[in-house]
Every structure is written in C-alpha cells, then in structure tokens.
Amino acid sequence: MKSGRIAQKWSGSFVLVATVLAWPIASDAASLDEQVRAIRAVAAEGSGHANAIAAVKELSRGDAATLLPILKAFDDANPLAANWLRGAFEAVAARELKQSHPLPTRELEAFVLDVARHPEARRLAYEWLIKVDASASDRLIPGMIRDASPEFRRDAVQRLLNRAEKAHEDKKSADAIALFREALSGAIDDDQVKAIVKPLRELGETVDLPKHFGFLTAWHLIGPFDNTDKKGFDVAYPPESQVDLTAKLPGKMGDVAWEHYVTEDEYGVFNIAKKTAPHKGAITYGYTTFTTDTPRSIELRLGTPNAWKLWVNGELVFARDEYHRGTQLDQYRVKAKLKSGTNAILIKVCQNEQTEDWAQDWKYQVRVCDSAGAAILPSKNAVTTSQLDR
Amino acid sequence: MWNMRYLRASWMASFGIIALTGLASAGDWRQFRGTDTTGVAEDASLPVTWSATENIAWKVSLPGRGLSSPIIIGDRVFLTGSSGYRQDRLHVFCFDAKDGSSLWERQFTATGRTSSHSKMCNATPTPASDGQRLFALYSSNDLICLDLDGNLLWFRGLTYDHPNVSNSLGMASSPVVVGDTLVAQVENDSESLATGVDVVTGVSRWTMKRPKRANWTSAAILNKGPTSDEDLVLLQSSEGLAAVRPQTGTVAWNYKEGASTIPSSVVSDGVVFIPSQGITAIRPPTGSENIEVLWRVGKLGPATPSPIVYQGRLFSVNGAGVVTCGDTKTGDEKWKLRLTGPFSGSPVAAGGHLYFFNEKGEAHVVKPGDDQGELVSTNILDDTILCTPAIANGAIYVRSDKSLWKIATK
Numbered sequence: 001m002k003s004g005r006i007a008q009k010w011s012g013s014f015v016l017v018a019t020v021l022a023w024p025i026a027s028d029a030a031s032l033d034e035q036v037r038a039i040r041a042v043a044a045e046g047s048g049h050a051n052a053i054a055a056v057k058e059l060s061r062g063d064a065a066t067l068l069p070i071l072k073a074f075d076d077a078n079p080l081a082a083n084w085l086r087g088a089f090e091a092v093a094a095r096e097l098k099q100s101h102p103l104p105t106r107e108l109e110a111f112v113l114d115v116a117r118h119p120e121a122r123r124l125a126y127e128w129l130i131k132v133d134a135s136a137s138d139r140l141i142p143g144m145i146r147d148a149s150p151e152f153r154r155d156a157v158q159r160l161l162n163r164a165e166k167a168h169e170d171k172k173s174a175d176a177i178a179l180f181r182e183a184l185s186g187a188i189d190d191d192q193v194k195a196i197v198k199p200l201r202e203l204g205e206t207v208d209l210p211k212h213f214g215f216l217t218a219w220h221l222i223g224p225f226d227n228t229d230k231k232g233f234d235v236a237y238p239p240e241s242q243v244d245l246t247a248k249l250p251g252k253m254g255d256v257a258w259e260h261y262v263t264e265d266e267y268g269v270f271n272i273a274k275k276t277a278p279h280k281g282a283i284t285y286g287y288t289t290f291t292t293d294t295p296r297s298i299e300l301r302l303g304t305p306n307a308w309k310l311w312v313n314g315e316l317v318f319a320r321d322e323y324h325r326g327t328q329l330d331q332y333r334v335k336a337k338l339k340s341g342t343n344a345i346l347i348k349v350c351q352n353e354q355t356e357d358w359a360q361d362w363k364y365q366v367r368v369c370d371s372a373g374a375a376i377l378p379s380k381n382a383v384t385t386s387q388l389d390r
Numbered sequence: 391m392w393n394m395r396y397l398r399a400s401w402m403a404s405f406g407i408i409a410l411t412g413l414a415s416a417g418d419w420r421q422f423r424g425t426d427t428t429g430v431a432e433d434a435s436l437p438v439t440w441s442a443t444e445n446i447a448w449k450v451s452l453p454g455r456g457l458s459s460p461i462i463i464g465d466r467v468f469l470t471g472s473s474g475y476r477q478d479r480l481h482v483f484c485f486d487a488k489d490g491s492s493l494w495e496r497q498f499t500a501t502g503r504t505s506s507h508s509k510m511c512n513a514t515p516t517p518a519s520d521g522q523r524l525f526a527l528y529s530s531n532d533l534i535c536l537d538l539d540g541n542l543l544w545f546r547g548l549t550y551d552h553p554n555v556s557n558s559l560g561m562a563s564s565p566v567v568v569g570d571t572l573v574a575q576v577e578n579d580s581e582s583l584a585t586g587v588d589v590v591t592g593v594s595r596w597t598m599k600r601p602k603r604a605n606w607t608s609a610a611i612l613n614k615g616p617t618s619d620e621d622l623v624l625l626q627s628s629e630g631l632a633a634v635r636p637q638t639g640t641v642a643w644n645y646k647e648g649a650s651t652i653p654s655s656v657v658s659d660g661v662v663f664i665p666s667q668g669i670t671a672i673r674p675p676t677g678s679e680n681i682e683v684l685w686r687v688g689k690l691g692p693a694t695p696s697p698i699v700y701q702g703r704l705f706s707v708n709g710a711g712v713v714t715c716g717d718t719k720t721g722d723e724k725w726k727l728r729l730t731g732p733f734s735g736s737p738v739a740a741g742g743h744l745y746f747f748n749e750k751g752e753a754h755v756v757k758p759g760d761d762q763g764e765l766v767s768t769n770i771l772d773d774t775i776l777c778t779p780a781i782a783n784g785a786i787y788v789r790s791d792k793s794l795w796k797i798a799t800k
Contacts, residue, residue: 044551046593049544053591060541079501080547083532087542090496094540120499154475189475305558311478318553322579325604330476331505 013054026273032066035059036073039084056084060091067092067128068107082120093128103132114138119372126152145186150372157187161195168199177203184212188373190329214367214375215268215282216288216345220245220260221276223284226252227350232283233307233321239285240311241344252282265365267329269303272349273362279351280360286347290336290368293379299371300345302332304364307350311335313343323352330373415497419462419780419787422564423736427610428656429698431740431781437754437799438743439767447785447796448490449643454481455791457515457734458564462487462782463519463538469794470526477504481511482526482536483794487783490796494540502530502549506560509734509776511791516564516608518572520589525572529561533574535592544592548574554581562606569618571595571636575625577605584625586639603628607654608696612662612674622674624662626655629776630665633674643675653692653736658699658718665692669706671721685721690714693733695746700739703758707728707733707746713756715763717745727763729754734776737787747788748777771795 022323038055041048044318046331059066071090074082108129112122129136144152164179177200184196184207194245197207208215225237238249263270272284300317305327309319318334351362368376423429437445454473461468465488471481478500484493504512506529517526523543525535531548551557557578565574572587582600587593607626612633614620621644622633629643649655650665657663661684664670668688672681690697693709703724704716711731715724729746737746743766746754751771757764773790780787785798 044547046544046546046587046591049592053544056542056544061449080545080550083498083501083534083545083547084542086498087496087534087536087545091541094494095684150476191475204433240668320554320580326505326507326577327503327558331558332503 008084010229012203032059032062032069033056036069039088040073040077040081042081042084043078044080052084056088059088062088064092064096064101065105066313067104068111071121071125072117074118077118086120087122089124089128090213097131100347103128105129105133105136109133109140112136114355115148119147119152123149123151137180145182146374147186148372150188153186153372154189154192155190157183157192157196157386160186164196165199168203173203180186181205186374187212188369209266210268211377212271212375213268214369214377216290216366216368217265217268218262219270219286219288220258221270221272221286221321222249222251222256222258223272223276223285224252224256224282226281227283227352228281230281230307230321230323230350230352232281233309233319233350237283237285237348239287240309241347243344245287252279258287268365268367269363270365271361271363273351273360278360278362281351281353282357283348283350284362286349286364288345288347289304290338291341291345291378292343292376293340295340296338296376297371298336298338299369299373300334301330301367301369301373302334302335302347302364303327303329304331304349305361306364307352308364309348310334311344311346313339321350323350324354324356324361327361327363329365330367391636395564405710417462417783418464418519418521419460419782420521421430421461421566422459422516422608423610423654423656423696423738423778424781426613427499427566427608429696429738430700430734430777431738433740433781433784434742435799436592436741436743436745436781436786437797438741440753440769440797442770442772446796447798449793449795450485450490450492452483452789452792452794453511455477455511456481456789457511457562457776458513458789459516459778460780460787460794461517461519461524462780462787463521463524464628466538467494467787467794467796468517468519468524468538469789470513470515470517470528472504472528476500477506477512478530480526480528480530480532480534482517482524482534482540484538484540485794486700487796490794496534496536496540496542498532498534498545500528500530500532501547502528502532503556503558505558510560510562512560514560514562516548518565518567520567520570520572523589523787525565525567525589527565527574529557531555531561531576532618533565533572533587533592535589546587546592547578548583548790549587552581552583554578554768555583556580557604559604562608564608566609566611566623568621568623568636573609573623573625573634573636575605575607575609576603577603577627579604581709582627584634584639586634587635595637598639600625601627601629603651605651607651610655610657610662612657612660618691623659624655626664627651630666631655631662643681645672645681650692652694654696656697656699658704663697663699663718664702665697667691669697669716669721671718678702684719687716687721687723689723690716690721695733696736698737698739698744700744701742701758705737705744705758707731711748713746713763715758722759725762727756727765729756730766730768735778738779738781740781745779745786747777747779749774749776751775751790753781753788 035055038051160183167176305320456471669690
C-alpha cells in the first residue's frame with residue numbers, strides 16, 4: 001500500500017516533469033508569436049529585456065520549423081531586435097545541423113529571393129543555406145547586383161569584376177568594358193569601385209564618380225564664425241534659424257556673406273581651409289538643396305574630421321563634436337526624410353585650435369544614398385544651388 | 391500555463407548553472423589581463439621557447455579581423471572577431487581548449503559606427519565572463535551576452551542608446567565583471583559614459599558621465615575583501631582614476647592628477663600603479679583619509695602596453711621597446727632591458743617569466759632578476775600580433791587577425 005502511494009507519487013512527479021520538459025514541443029503558433037512580439041519590443045537602454053530574455057530562450061529551443069518565422073520577424077524590427085532574432089535563429093540552425101537534421105532549404109532559398117523581406121534576414125538565410133547547399137551561391141548571387149543588401153551586392157559585383165578582369169587580361173576590351181560597366185552599376189564599396197574605375201579609364205572610358213556615389217558637389221559657404229575654445233559648436237549663429245543667401249552676417253573677423261563653390265574633387269570633398277582660408281577656432285556653414293519628385297527616406301553619409309551639425313529642411317538630424325580623430329568615406333550615416341520638391345540641407349563644420357600638422361584639416365564630404373549605399377540623384381528637373389543664387 | 395513555463399525555465403536555469411559552474415575553474419582567464427586584471431597567472435608550466443613547429447599545441451584559422459584577447463573558461467577558449475567591408479559583422483567563437491576544434495560560432499550585426507584607425511578593427515575590446523556568461527563588447531559598442539553554449543541571453547547597443555558614443559579612431563576599452571555587474575567604459579571626445587550592467591537582465595544598474603576625451607584604457611579591479619561585494623572598479627581617464635562601486639556606480643575615491651589614455655593601471659598588494667606623470671603608485675584610502683601617493687617616477691612612463699607587477703617588481707615598456715624594472719616600494723629603477731618592438735599588447739607573466747609579444751609576432755621571454763633581466767628566448771610566430779596574450783592551464787593563447795594559437799608543451 002505504502003509502495004503503491006510512493007509509486008503513484010513518483011508517477012505523478014514523472015508526469016509533471018515530462019509535461020514540463022515537453023513544453024517547448026507543445027509550443028504552438030500563438031506562443032511563437034508571443035515570443036517574437038516580446039523580442040521585437042526590445043528598445044534602447046534595455047527596455048523590454050525582461051520579456052525578451054524569456055522569449056529568446058524559448059525561441060532558441062525551437063526546431064527547424066521556427067526558422068522561417070524568425071526570419072520573417074525581422075521585417076521592420078529595430079536593429080537591436082534584429083540581433084536578438086539573429087541569435088535565436090543561429091542557435092536553432094546550428095543545433096539542427098549538429099544533430100544532422102535537415103534545414104528547410106527550399107523555404108530558405110525562396111526567402112532569400114523575396115526582396116520585400118529584410119535584407120539582413122535574407123542574407124542570414126543565405127549564409128545558412130550555403131552551409132548545406134554550396135551550389136546556391138551560383139544560382140542566387142549573379143542576380144543580386146542591385147540588391148538592398150550591401151553584402152549581396154558586393155558578392156555579385158565581385159563575380160562580375162573577376163570576369164571583367166579576366167576579359168581585360170585576355171585583351172577582350174569590348175567584353176571587359178561591358179562587364180566593368182555592369183559591375184560598376186551595382187558597386188557601392190569604394191575598394192570595388194576603385195578596382196573597376198582604374199581599368200575602365202585605362203580602356204578609355206569616362207566615369208563620373210561624384211554622380212556614381214551621389215556626392216553633393218555644389219555648396220554655398222559662409223564663415224568664419226567664432227569657435228574659440230570650441231564654444232561656437234553650441235552657438236546658434238544666424239544661418240541656423242534662417243538661410244538668406246543674400247544676407248551679410250557678422251562673422252568672427254567682420255561681416256561675411258554666402259559664396260558659391262563647386263568642388264572638383266572626385267570624392268566630393270569640400271576643403272574649407274583651401275577654398276576659403278585655414279582659419280582656426282572657426283566655423284563655416286554650408287548650404288545646398290536637393291530636389292526630389294516624391295517624398296522619400298534617404299541616408300546622408302558624411303565624412304569629416306571636424307565637429308559638425310546637419311539640418312534637413314530646418315530640422316537638426318545629427319550633431320557631433322569630435323575633432324581630428326580621422327575621417328573616411330561614409331564615416332557617419334544619418335537617416336533623413338525628403339519632401340517632394342526642393343529640400344534644404346545645411347551643415348555646420350567646426351574647426352578647433354589644435355596646432356599639430358595632423359589637426360589642420362577642415363573639410364567635409366556629403367552624399368545622398370539609400371540604405372544600401374547606392375546613390376540617390378536629384379530629380380532631372382532639379383534646381384541647383386547655383387541657380388538659386390541668381 | 392505561464393507558471394508551468396516559468397517552473398521549467400527555473401528548473402532548466404538551475405540545472406544550467408550547475409552544469410556551467412562545473413565548466414569554470416580556478417585556472418580561468420576571464421577578461422582582459424586575466425580574471426583579476428593583473429596580467430599574472432599562477433601557472434608554472436608554461437613553455438619558454440616555441441616556434442611554428444615547437445610547443446604549438448594547435449593553431450586555428452580565423453575569419454575577418456581582431457585585436458581582442460582570447461579568454462578561457464574551463465576547457466573552452468572564447469574569442470571575438472569582426473568582418474565585412476564595413477567591419478559590421480560581429481563574431482563570437484568558442485573553441486575546445488584541448489584540440490582547438492570549433493564548438494560553436496555566433497554572428498551579429500553592428501548597430502554602432504564601425505570606423506576605426508586601420509590598425510584597429512571592430513573586435514578590439516576583449517570579452518569578459520563571470521564563468522557562466524560571456525560578454526562580448528566591440529568598438530561599435532555593441533554588447534552581446536551569451537551563455538557558454540552560444541545561446542543569446544541579451545543584446546545591447548550602447549551607441550544605439552547614446553548615438554554620440556563612438557570614436558572615429560575606434561574604441562578599445564575592455565569591459566570587466568565584478569560580482570554580478572559588468573562595467574563597460576565607452577569614452578571619447580563627444581559623449582563619454584561608463585555603465586554598470588546587471589549581468590542577468592542586461593539592464594544598466596547605473597550610468598555615469600565620464601570625461602569627454604578619447605580613452606582606450608581598460609578598467610582594473612581593486613580587491614578589497616574576501617567577496618566581490620567590496621571590490622572597486624578603477625576607471626582611468628585623462629583626468630585621473632575613479633574608484634567606483636560596481637553595484638551602485640558611486641565613486642569611492644577619485645585620483646585627479648591626470649593619467650594616460652592608452653596604457654591602463656594595475657593593482658598589486660592593494661597598491662594602484664597608475665600611468666600618471668610616468669607611473670604614480672598610490673595607496674587607496676580605506677576610510678575618509680586622503681589618497682596616499684607612495685611615489686611617482688617619470689622615467690617609468692609606459693607607451694602603449696600597460697605596466698605589470700610581478701614578484702614584487704614593476705615592469706614598464708617605453709616607446710623604444712625598453713623594459714624598465716622598478717621597485718614597487720620606491721619606484722627606484724632596478725634595471726633596463728632593450729627588446730625589439732613595437733608593442734601593442736601588454737605583457738603577461740607566469741612561471742617566473744614575463745612574456746612580451748611585439749607587433750611582428752616576436753615573443754620575448756624574460757626572466758626577471760633583482761639586478762638584471764635575462765632575455766631567455768625570442769620566439770617567432772611570423773604574423774602581426776597586436777593583442778595581449780591569455781594564460782590558462784599551462785598554456786599561452788595568442789591571436790592575430792588570421793590565427794589563434796595555443797602555445798603549450800605537449
């Protein structure tokens with residue numbers, strides 16, 4: 001009798017433990033949705049972590065059937081949530097492969113090809129797909145020359161570049177030019193652009209690099225305004241409230257006026273120190289316009305070794321007070337929204353008073369592109385800043 | 391239904407912690423310059439000579455780039471890397487310490503800026519661990535927490551939180567774990583902060599403003615008692631050194647006489663040796679009294695490598711590759727030894743020897759004596775080495791961009 005009760009008790013415990021252990025297997029679509037929702041709710045400063053930590057733990061225990069729902073959850077997810085989802089995806093995919101379970105290759109490939117999906121999720125799907133089907137690379141990459149994913153683009157460009165270089169070596173100039181041109185049409189990474197442009201020019205072709213990258217090459221400049229002790233960064237000089245290209249304004253050393261400049265630099269670099277004067281402790285504002293036929297989201301990509309502020313249509317989109325820590329193409333990526341018609345872009349470029357040789361640069365470059373880095377050009381009927389000046 | 395799930399999660403978590411605790415061991419090297427941030431290991435059986443074919447237990451290839459140091463928990467080696475044209479792919483690797491086989495790898499995407507000096511890369515800070523979790527921080531200020539089996543526990547983007555927290559030359563400060571708090575120091579010219587993160591939730595217990603000045607130093611830990619409750623995290627900057635209580639972020643004391651922004655402070659026997667006006671040795675206050683400056687010697691000023699204290703002596707490497715040995719009690723110079731530099735990584739010590747890896751992949755093994763340092767050997771790995779090596783369980787672990795080596799007698 002006693003042993004029977006013990007057996008019954010153990011039996012009950014076993015059922016409880018078995019039920020608990022089997023819980024993830026019983027997970028249904030609703031709970032998967034809950035987990036995804038909890039993860040997508042993570043935000044800055046650890047917001048949403050309590051629920052997301054439990055959710056990612058459960059989600060990471062799923063099987064291959066959870067992989068596609070995880071990938072789909074990337075759509076419109078913020079960058080933090082996308083990484084949480086990536087973590088869950090890789091945990092599941094790695095475990096399935098380790099246990100010699102098949103990945104849903106057909107579904108993964110279809111997802112890779114679905115350009116409406118999140119570029120990072122498509123790339124993630126691709127990288128796990130080729131672990132089990134290396135031939136997918138030959139099927140998928142050649143069609144991705146203008147993909148929204150920079151990594152897909154890079155792979156596609158590289159394939160064309162390899163073929164172009166071979167044709168160039170074989171003295172098949174027409175083929176080489178056509179292949180280099182096709183590669184350039186998708187190239188967004190500067191190392192690949194350089195590798196394409198050099199032989200193209202050797203073959204007698206012309207390339208408009210500013211247009212390729214979408215650099216803004218015509219600006220009105222006004223300055224210098226005072227930035228002694230770097231204090232001018234926080235001073236709202238008149239151009240920050242209103243741009244009047246005909247105005248004379250009180251500057252650091254007397255009245256200053258807007259002047260129009262065009263840079264001939266292929267990478268759109270505006271060297272303020274050379275175009276105006278190598279002032280120290282000084283600020284110059286740059287103003288230009290960008291016309292588009294329809295409202296759209298863009299990235300303004302900026303490179304500068306100076307402190308800066310950037311406005312689009314009067315709205316401050318970013319500000320940064322770092323001086324002389326290096327500069328490079330696409331150093332900063334600033335998201336902005338353009339309205340239909342003419343959009344005003346204002347930049348404040350601040351020079352400090354460091355005396356070292358390496359601290360004399362006072363320059364900037366700005367380009368307009370999409371999230372992959374491909375140039376967005378102004379509409380064909382755009383009014384240029386020089387036209388506005390007349 | 392929720393309770394049932396919670397019950398299971400708790401049970402699994404308990405089981406997991408038991409299992410993971412079993413993985414960790416006293417010989418771990420859990421963060422930059424070791425678990426106690428001194429660069430010294432108890433190991434007595436390290437090799438003093440090696441080459442591409444001698445005393446290399448294994449060597450594995452790595453993708454992408456990385457300057458971070460490996461860390462070792464039990465029989466696992468963890469390492470970070472970064473790859474991609476924009477250095478925006480973040481890697482976390484786990485290798486079996488016995489044979490170098492890959493146990494797992496995870497990849498994430500940078501949410502912060504990835505630009506850096508060409509010598510640096512996104513995977514410059516060294517990860518840290520509390521023995522149960524791995525915390526991987528990158529120059530982009532992405533902070534990833536995984537369990538030791540590669541399962542994501544949480545993910546933070548410190549530049550996502552604070553958009554001006556970045557350095558165009560790259561960030562390098564490695565996080566440290568004290569008790570159940572991870573302290574990350576992310577300092578630059580535009581917006582600087584330090585934050586103490588609850589290791590379980592990934593939420594900051596505190597965040598403090600720090601000096602607006604580029605800073606590549608890493609925190610040291612001042613052990614105050616038998617448990618971590620009284621430990622202090624020493625945050626160095628151009629302004630000096632702040633001793634912070636990791637649980638609350640309150641400042642216990644503050645040395646304000648300036649300090650280097652590249653080599654980091656080191657603690658030995660309760661004395662803090664700060665790269666400040668050379669090296670300044672201080673005795674921290676135990677109560678309300680002032681900081682006691684024990685000595686200050688300008689000639690001991692280090693270049694990039696952090697100083698190290700070993701067997702009662704302090705060793706500092708200058709820009710010419712000269713090691714100076716100083717008396718920790720007085721700062722008096724005991725001897726100098728010229729090595730071939732340049733050095734980016736910091737020296738480590740174990741088994742009666744100091745190990746200095748230069749950027750050319752040459753490792754100088756030095757036996758320090760009272761009156762002189764003996765250069766025991768110079769060992770060549772024929773690759774660029776910029777990291778600080780790790781020591782655990784009779785082996786030295788060192789990495790380049792392309793490779794990770796375990797140096798050990800077989």
